[in-house]
Structure formats: C-alpha cells, structure tokens
Amino acid sequence: MQINGNYRNLQPNYLFSTVTKRVAEERRRHPGKPIYRLGVGDVTLPLCPAVIGALGKAVEEMSAAETFRGYGPEQGYDFLRERIQQYYAAFGVSLDLEEIFVxxxxxxxxxxILDLFSKENTALIPDPVYPVYLDTNTMDGRKVLFMDGGEENDFLPLPDPSVKADLIYLCSPGNPTGAVYTRAMLQSWVDYARARGGVILFDAAYESFVTGDLPHSIYEVEGAKECAIEISSLSKTAGFTGMRCGYTVVPRTLEREGMSLNRMWLRRQTTKFNGVSYVVQRGAAAVFTPEGRRQTGEATAFYRENAALIAAALRELGVWFTGGVCSPYIWMACPEGMGSWEFFDLLLREAGVAGVPGAGFGRNGEGYFRLTGFGSREETCQAIAALQELYRARGLAG
Amino acid sequence: MQINGNYRNLQPNYLFSTVTKRVAEERRRHPGKPIYRLGVGDVTLPLCPAVIGALGKAVEEMSAAETFRGYGPEQGYDFLRERIQQYYAAFGVSLDLEEIFVxxxxxxxxxxILDLFSKENTALIPDPVYPVYLDTNTMDGRKVLFMDGGEENDFLPLPDPSVKADLIYLCSPGNPTGAVYTRAMLQSWVDYARARGGVILFDAAYESFVTGDLPHSIYEVEGAKECAIEISSLSKTAGFTGMRCGYTVVPRTLEREGMSLNRMWLRRQTTKFNGVSYVVQRGAAAVFTPEGRRQTGEATAFYRENAALIAAALRELGVWFTGGVCSPYIWMACPEGMGSWEFFDLLLREAGVAGVPGAGFGRNGEGYFRLTGFGSREETCQAIAALQELYRARGLAG
Structure with missing residues (x-):
C-alpha cells in the first residue's frame, strides 16, 4: 500500500483561516469597534426572484410521482445546456450542446479536468493567482512553472515563447487581480498554445462582470476551440456560491494524440460524477431567462459599483491598483513598500477594514492587497472612509 | 503535451444504453404491447413530505439576505453531519464529526477517493460488480485483480491470503447481486486488509435495505476503523438519485505511511470540491429526523416488498437467485445455461419484461440476470405473472 506521496508536497494554505483568526482576535480585543469585511470572495445578496421561483417549482415537482426526477444526464439536462448555449451565442460564440457540461x-x-492529462505535462500558472491551480497540480506531481504578474504588465502576463508548458492556466477577469485580458492578448496565448500543442484551461468564473468590448469567453478568439477548455460558474454570476452550479466547455475539435478531449471528459464525468441536482439545474436555467438575466445583472452591477467606489477612492489617494472595473476585485499596492500582512494588520487595527493579503496568492502577491465589492453599500462606504482617513492621518503615499 | 493514456484502456460500457435501445426497438415493433421495466436501478417514488418541507424552507431562506447562505464548509454543514453521526450511533458505530464528509x-x-492512493497499488474488485470500480482504476492505470463471485460462495467472495492487493472494494448489500456480507465475513476482510496494510473501500449505498442482524456499516466490525473507508448515499435511502447527496466516512485512525487519510481527504475536498448545495443538505438532514426516517423507511419497505414478491415467484419456479431480501436487487440464474443477453431478449420479447443482463457487470455475471424492486407494485406483479407464464409455457427449468 502506497499513498499518493505528492500530498506531502502540498503547502498548507492558511490564508483565509489566518484572516478569519486575526479578525476574530481584533473583535475580542475591541468588542465595540466596527470591522468592515472587504476581503471575502463570497456574495451577500440573496438569490433573485426568478431563481427562487424556479427552485420552488422544482421542489414541488419532486414531491409527486408523475413529475419526480431520478438520475439525470451526467452532463446536465438539455433545458439548462440550451440556455447556456444561447448565453454564449450572445457573445458570438457558437457551441454544440455536446460541448457543454453542467x-x-x-x-x-x-x-x-486534470484527470485527462498525463502527470508528465508541465503546467504554467500565473503568479499571483487563485491557489487551487497550483495545489491540484501538486497533488498530481506535475511540474509547475509560473508566469510573473506585476505592475509592469498590469498583472496580465503574456506568453514567453521560450517557456515549454503544456497546460496553461488563464483566469480573466483575474482572481485576485481583477485584471481582464483583451482579445489581442488572449490571441497571443491561443497562438502560443497551438504552436506548442498545449491546452489552455480558461477560468471564466468572473465573466459576468465584464462590460464594454472585453471578452467574456476565450472562444471569442480565433483558434481557441483547437486548444482551450473553458470553466465557468454561476457562483458570482447569480449568487450560487451556496447552490453549487457551473459549466465547462470542451470543444469537439479539441484533440490531442488522436483522442478527443470532449469524449474523454464525457467518459470521466459519466464514470465519476452523477450530475447536478435537478432542483439546482432548474434554478440555474432560470438565471438565463430574460427575467433572470435582468435580476442577476442588477446584483452584478451592484457589486461592480461597490468596486468602482473603492477604485475611485484609491485613485484619489494615488494608490496603484488594477481591477475594480470588470471585476468585483480590486488589487492594490500596499503603501510605501509595506508587506501584505503588515498592511493587513495596519488596516485592520487602525481602520477596522479586513481585506486579503496578496502574499496568499503567490510570491508576486507580496506587497499587494485584495479588496472586494461583495459587501453591502453601507459597509463599503464606511470602509472607504476609514481607509481614506488612515492614509491621511498617517500621511501614507500610494 | 501528453494525455492520460490510460483512457485508451477503458472498455466502452454499453450495458444500459443497449438495454434502452433494445427496449425501444421492441416498443417500435409492437406498439401496443406492455413492457414492464424491472431493470432500472433508479427509484420511482417521490421525495417524502419531510424532505420536501425542508427543501422548500431552505429555498425560502435563500431568497432573503438575512438567511441567505453562500459558501458552506466543503465537508458539509454540521446540522447534517450531526444527523449522520446519530444515524451511525443507532448501529452502535461511534463517529467523530470530522470523520464524516458530505x-x-x-x-x-x-x-x-483514488486521488489519495498511489497508482502503483493493486486494486481487488469483486466480479460481478458495479462497473465504476474497474473504470476508475483503469483511468489511473492501476493494476486490477478480481475476486470471483459465484453460486458456490453466494456471490460473496472471501479473502484469499495469497492474493496481494492494496485497495479492496466491497459492496454490501451488493450491486448487482443483492447479497449481504455477515459481520463474520466482513471481519475476515478487515483481518486480511490489516494484515496486508491494505485499505477497504466499502460501498454502503444500499445499507438502508438491510434488515435483521446483518451489518449496515463495516465499522460494526472490530478493527475496521484502522483499514476502511465507507462510502454511502441517500440515493436509495431517500430517493435522492436526482437530488445528489451522500457521505463518506474516513476514520481519524486510518493512517498509511505516517499520513492521515482523513487529513488527506479533507485537503482533497477543500481543494477540489466546494461542498453540496445548502438546499440539498437541508433536504438530506430531514431524511434523518424521526419523521424523515419513518417516511423514507416506508418507501424502502415498499421496494423491498416488490423484491420479495419477485423472489417468492423465482423460488416457486425453482430458479436460483440471491438478493431480494435486504436489497432492491434480485440476481437470478438464467434458465438452462442461457447467456445473459439471450435471456434478456427472450424475456423482453416473450414476456415483455426488461431486466439487466448480468454479463454487463463482469465476466462472472454471464449466465445471470438482474431484476429490481424499484417499479410500481402493479408493474412488478404484472412482470412476475408474465415471467411465470413464460417459464411454464416454455417448460423452462430454473
């Protein structure tokens, strides 16, 4: 008996637990003092009426033998996949139903998704980024390279043709940076991946925050269907963090070594997954109705406005940041070369604002800090005022 | 770029799709003729009122900011884990909350779960059995050995000390056989696993069908917490095939190579899983209330009675079978050395009964056939009458 020894190589990730612990300590030390939580990556608005209605109806269906649903298709019900297909069509992306997996x-x-790839591949991961990309590859023992994000590239690293990577992770709008790749930038990644025979894993979890002419999907870029898998979620699009529903697109034209990755993923999912709850899928389908789009759009706009208010305050203070426009996240430089955790403690103690230290997202996150627009309007405005007051009182420069 | 080449070694599994296709063909050929579906492994009764009530309440909670729930604990809410803990206590099994993963x-x-184990391990799998055990190990390139089930051991194979295996799959009550291991038999497996340092993966998905003194859980057996992981489900317990909720027990005392499998699984789940929908977990918790237990118990008893009616008819016909007592499944010998698919076609065409050919569950399933108690009472009785008529008309012996 041998365990998977790669688990020994995982670095413990105490980012959010340490944040929570320090906030709790601060509360204990100063019981009356308000603490504004601008760090959480979770939504706060309830599910919209269209979704609630659909969920209620689905629960009712499950109560009668005539309308009860047992096992459904592992890749999701057509009523939901068709809605997702239409959603993509609005970005000008045409997908076959079989390319969409709920x-x-x-x-x-x-x-x-890593099940489909050899452990011999090399993964290329942005730094800073959502820690799961690194951890999942470490669990498989895959070699990991990093692409550096920094102020010089606005935390949007571009391909270096001399780097030999097989699995390329992109997250746009980025977590934690809120930075969004343009079509031209994504094209350079698609060209790089195709030239190397690599596969891009495109995390589009925040696409619903995109406004204007920036891309929602990597498939808006020429050639992406030959080299990219797109993974998305309703967590932020529709407040589904507690409901659990997303979707992954694996194009039919994506083949490697003569094997269709679409068919491999279908086999993986029909073997190791039994589909998403019928009730949840009905709620998810309601997100994509005109009514659901309008209602969830209002929530997204609300979070985006929170982020814009934070962004405006930082701009006024002369603080360097990215994000805050097509994203709920603001990624700001800590003042005067301060470390992430040092700034975290200062902000928490002096301003009562709890954010997330950038160092938790990778080496290049040191010296940066993540704020989010997911709070209430009141909490966000109070936090902004406290932050401004701190910068002024301390004479901090951006 | 290399794909996971083990996917090339997967055998296509056309069992249920072929069954569905042949049934559809038969319908087309004889449009008026009734066809009794006694093959499906899916439930047919709706969710019980206790569960429906809890689901409705949870949906309502999601509609208001004060009661809305976002990300929950990846390993499940305590309100559900405590209920599962109490459920196990009723079998005399004491579990820590941290040992239960929703x-x-x-x-x-x-x-x-295979993420936790090296690809170098050897898996030992019953034949016949649920095909997923083989497929998931094939995807990892693990060596697979089979333990033979047959009439001589009532399809309950026992350990052979000369076989060197690391991961041992047991399914009791068995799918497709409906056969249930006694405590003494499970003890011999636990002793074997401990002697070898192996780990048992115990599939308890059908435990709610167990009556009398037979074990529901492998932890009813001495030493199992040092060598077994138990995987269970509400699919059959409470008609959750379309709702999707189950639970896995990884004991804190289960260690290999100095690593706690409980901590490894926690790390796996907090990295690659975001928990079960809050709404679904509320429904699941209602299953374990006294009211939920009574209501779901009635449904299980109903399916068990269907199985008992089929079993009684087979006994009268002198047909060899197992299951049908503590299981919704009846695993019968095909008459007069007939092959599984040959008997499938005969039964479908002559009696209008659709079952599942045993050959779909492994080499040793050839010559056997699975019937299930998940139909309506009327359909089950009509199918039994048609089966009896066929055996009599054809003079078939058991």
Whole structure:
C-alpha cells in the first residue's frame, strides 16, 4: 500500500483561516469597534426572484410521482445546456450542446479536468493567482512553472515563447487581480498554445462582470476551440456560491494524440460524477431567462459599483491598483513598500477594514492587497472612509 | 503535451444504453404491447413530505439576505453531519464529526477517493460488480485483480491470503447481486486488509435495505476503523438519485505511511470540491429526523416488498437467485445455461419484461440476470405473472 506521496508536497494554505483568526482576535480585543469585511470572495445578496421561483417549482415537482426526477444526464439536462448555449451565442460564440457540461461549480472541474492529462505535462500558472491551480497540480506531481504578474504588465502576463508548458492556466477577469485580458492578448496565448500543442484551461468564473468590448469567453478568439477548455460558474454570476452550479466547455475539435478531449471528459464525468441536482439545474436555467438575466445583472452591477467606489477612492489617494472595473476585485499596492500582512494588520487595527493579503496568492502577491465589492453599500462606504482617513492621518503615499 | 493514456484502456460500457435501445426497438415493433421495466436501478417514488418541507424552507431562506447562505464548509454543514453521526450511533458505530464528509453522491467519492492512493497499488474488485470500480482504476492505470463471485460462495467472495492487493472494494448489500456480507465475513476482510496494510473501500449505498442482524456499516466490525473507508448515499435511502447527496466516512485512525487519510481527504475536498448545495443538505438532514426516517423507511419497505414478491415467484419456479431480501436487487440464474443477453431478449420479447443482463457487470455475471424492486407494485406483479407464464409455457427449468 502506497499513498499518493505528492500530498506531502502540498503547502498548507492558511490564508483565509489566518484572516478569519486575526479578525476574530481584533473583535475580542475591541468588542465595540466596527470591522468592515472587504476581503471575502463570497456574495451577500440573496438569490433573485426568478431563481427562487424556479427552485420552488422544482421542489414541488419532486414531491409527486408523475413529475419526480431520478438520475439525470451526467452532463446536465438539455433545458439548462440550451440556455447556456444561447448565453454564449450572445457573445458570438457558437457551441454544440455536446460541448457543454453542467457541473457543481468551477472548483470541482478545475480539479477534475486534470484527470485527462498525463502527470508528465508541465503546467504554467500565473503568479499571483487563485491557489487551487497550483495545489491540484501538486497533488498530481506535475511540474509547475509560473508566469510573473506585476505592475509592469498590469498583472496580465503574456506568453514567453521560450517557456515549454503544456497546460496553461488563464483566469480573466483575474482572481485576485481583477485584471481582464483583451482579445489581442488572449490571441497571443491561443497562438502560443497551438504552436506548442498545449491546452489552455480558461477560468471564466468572473465573466459576468465584464462590460464594454472585453471578452467574456476565450472562444471569442480565433483558434481557441483547437486548444482551450473553458470553466465557468454561476457562483458570482447569480449568487450560487451556496447552490453549487457551473459549466465547462470542451470543444469537439479539441484533440490531442488522436483522442478527443470532449469524449474523454464525457467518459470521466459519466464514470465519476452523477450530475447536478435537478432542483439546482432548474434554478440555474432560470438565471438565463430574460427575467433572470435582468435580476442577476442588477446584483452584478451592484457589486461592480461597490468596486468602482473603492477604485475611485484609491485613485484619489494615488494608490496603484488594477481591477475594480470588470471585476468585483480590486488589487492594490500596499503603501510605501509595506508587506501584505503588515498592511493587513495596519488596516485592520487602525481602520477596522479586513481585506486579503496578496502574499496568499503567490510570491508576486507580496506587497499587494485584495479588496472586494461583495459587501453591502453601507459597509463599503464606511470602509472607504476609514481607509481614506488612515492614509491621511498617517500621511501614507500610494 | 501528453494525455492520460490510460483512457485508451477503458472498455466502452454499453450495458444500459443497449438495454434502452433494445427496449425501444421492441416498443417500435409492437406498439401496443406492455413492457414492464424491472431493470432500472433508479427509484420511482417521490421525495417524502419531510424532505420536501425542508427543501422548500431552505429555498425560502435563500431568497432573503438575512438567511441567505453562500459558501458552506466543503465537508458539509454540521446540522447534517450531526444527523449522520446519530444515524451511525443507532448501529452502535461511534463517529467523530470530522470523520464524516458530505458529498454529492457515492459515485463522485468512489472516483475521487483514488486521488489519495498511489497508482502503483493493486486494486481487488469483486466480479460481478458495479462497473465504476474497474473504470476508475483503469483511468489511473492501476493494476486490477478480481475476486470471483459465484453460486458456490453466494456471490460473496472471501479473502484469499495469497492474493496481494492494496485497495479492496466491497459492496454490501451488493450491486448487482443483492447479497449481504455477515459481520463474520466482513471481519475476515478487515483481518486480511490489516494484515496486508491494505485499505477497504466499502460501498454502503444500499445499507438502508438491510434488515435483521446483518451489518449496515463495516465499522460494526472490530478493527475496521484502522483499514476502511465507507462510502454511502441517500440515493436509495431517500430517493435522492436526482437530488445528489451522500457521505463518506474516513476514520481519524486510518493512517498509511505516517499520513492521515482523513487529513488527506479533507485537503482533497477543500481543494477540489466546494461542498453540496445548502438546499440539498437541508433536504438530506430531514431524511434523518424521526419523521424523515419513518417516511423514507416506508418507501424502502415498499421496494423491498416488490423484491420479495419477485423472489417468492423465482423460488416457486425453482430458479436460483440471491438478493431480494435486504436489497432492491434480485440476481437470478438464467434458465438452462442461457447467456445473459439471450435471456434478456427472450424475456423482453416473450414476456415483455426488461431486466439487466448480468454479463454487463463482469465476466462472472454471464449466465445471470438482474431484476429490481424499484417499479410500481402493479408493474412488478404484472412482470412476475408474465415471467411465470413464460417459464411454464416454455417448460423452462430454473
């Protein structure tokens, strides 16, 4: 008996637990003092009426033998896949139904998709980024290279043709940076992947925050269907963090070594997954109705406005940041070369604002800090005022 | 770029699709003729009122900011884990909360648990059995050995000390056989696993069908917490095939190579899984309330009675079978050395009964046939009458 020894190589990730612990300590030390949580990556608005209505109806269906649903298709019901297909059509992306796989969230698919690839591949991962890309590859013992994000490239690294990578992770709008790749930038990644025979794993979990002419999907770029898998989620699109539903697109034209990755993923999912709850899928389908789009769009706009208010305050203070436009996230430089955790403690103690230290997202996150627009309007405005007051009182420069 | 080449070694599994196709053909050929579906492994009764009530309440909670729930604990909410803990206590099994992981169904965990083990391990799998055990190990390139089930051991194979295996799959009550291991038999497996340092993966998906003194859980057996992981599901317990909820027990005392499998599984789940829908977990918790236990118990008893009616008819016809007592499944010998698919066609065409050919569950399933108690009472009785008529008309011996 041998265990998977790669688990020994995992670095413990105490980012959010340490944040929570320090916030709790601060509360204990100063019981009356308000603490504004601008760090959480979770939504706060309830599910919209269109979704609630659909969920209620589905629960009712499950109560009568005539309308009860047992096992459904592992890749999701057509009523939902057709809605997702139409949603993509609005970006000008045409997908076959068989290319769409309904999942219980982006996180599961980001981990499970690695089943399709050899452990001998090299993964190329942005730094800073969502820690799951690194951890899931470490669990498999895959070699990992990093692409450096920094102020010089606005935390949007571009391909270096001399780097030999097989699995390329892109997250746009980025977590934690909120930075969004343009079509031209994504094209350079698609060209790089195709030239190397690599596969891009495109995390589009925040695409619903995109406005204007920036791309929602990597398939808006020429050639992406030959080299990219797109993983998305309703968590932020529709407040589904507690409901669990997402979708993954594996194009039929994506083949490697004569094997269709679409068919491999279908086999993986029909073997190791039994589909998403019928009730949840009905709720998810309601997200894509005109009514659901309008209602969830209002929630997204609300979070985006929170982020814009934070962004405006930082701009006024002369603080360097990215994000805050097509993203709920603001990624700001800590003042005067301060470390991420040092700034975290200062902000928490002096301003009562709890954010997330950038160092938790990779080496290049040191010296940066993540704020989010997921709070209430009141909490966000109070946090902004406290932050401004701190910068002024301390004479901090951006 | 290399794909996971093990996918090339997967055998296509056309069992259920072929069954469905042949039934559809028969319908086309004889449009008016009734066809009794006694093959499906899916439930047919709706969710019980206790569960429906809890689901409706949870949906309502998601509609208001004050009661809305976002990300929950990846390993499941305590309100559900405590109920599962109490459920186990009723079998005399004491579990810590941290040993219980809520999942979206047994199928996911049966696949994903393999993440914890080296590809160098050898898996020992019953034949016949649920095909997922073989497929998930094939995807990892693990060596697979089979333990032979047959009439001589009532399809309950026992350990052979000369066989060197690391991962041992047991399914009791068995799918497709309906056969149930006694405590003494499970003890011999636990002793074998401990002597070898192996790990048992115990599939308890059908435990709620167990009556009398037979074990529901492998932890009813001495030493199992040092060598066994138990994977269970509400699919059959509470008609959750379309709702998706199960649970996996990884004891804290289960260690290999100095690593705690409980901590490894926690790390796996917190990295590659974001928990089960809050709404579904509320429904699942209602299953374990006194009211839920009574209501789901009635449904299980109903399916068990269907199986008992089929079993009684087979006994009268002198047909060899196992199952049908503590299981919704009846595993019968085909008459007069007939092959599984030959008997399938005969039964479908002559009696209008659709079952599942045993050959679909492994080499040793050839010559056997699976019937299930999940139909309506009327359909089950009509199918029994048609089967009896066929045996009499053809003078078939058991």
């Amino acid at each position: 999942s219980d969230g982006a996180n599961s698919d980001l981990g499970n | 999942s979206d169904g047994a199928n996911s965990d049966l696949g994903n």
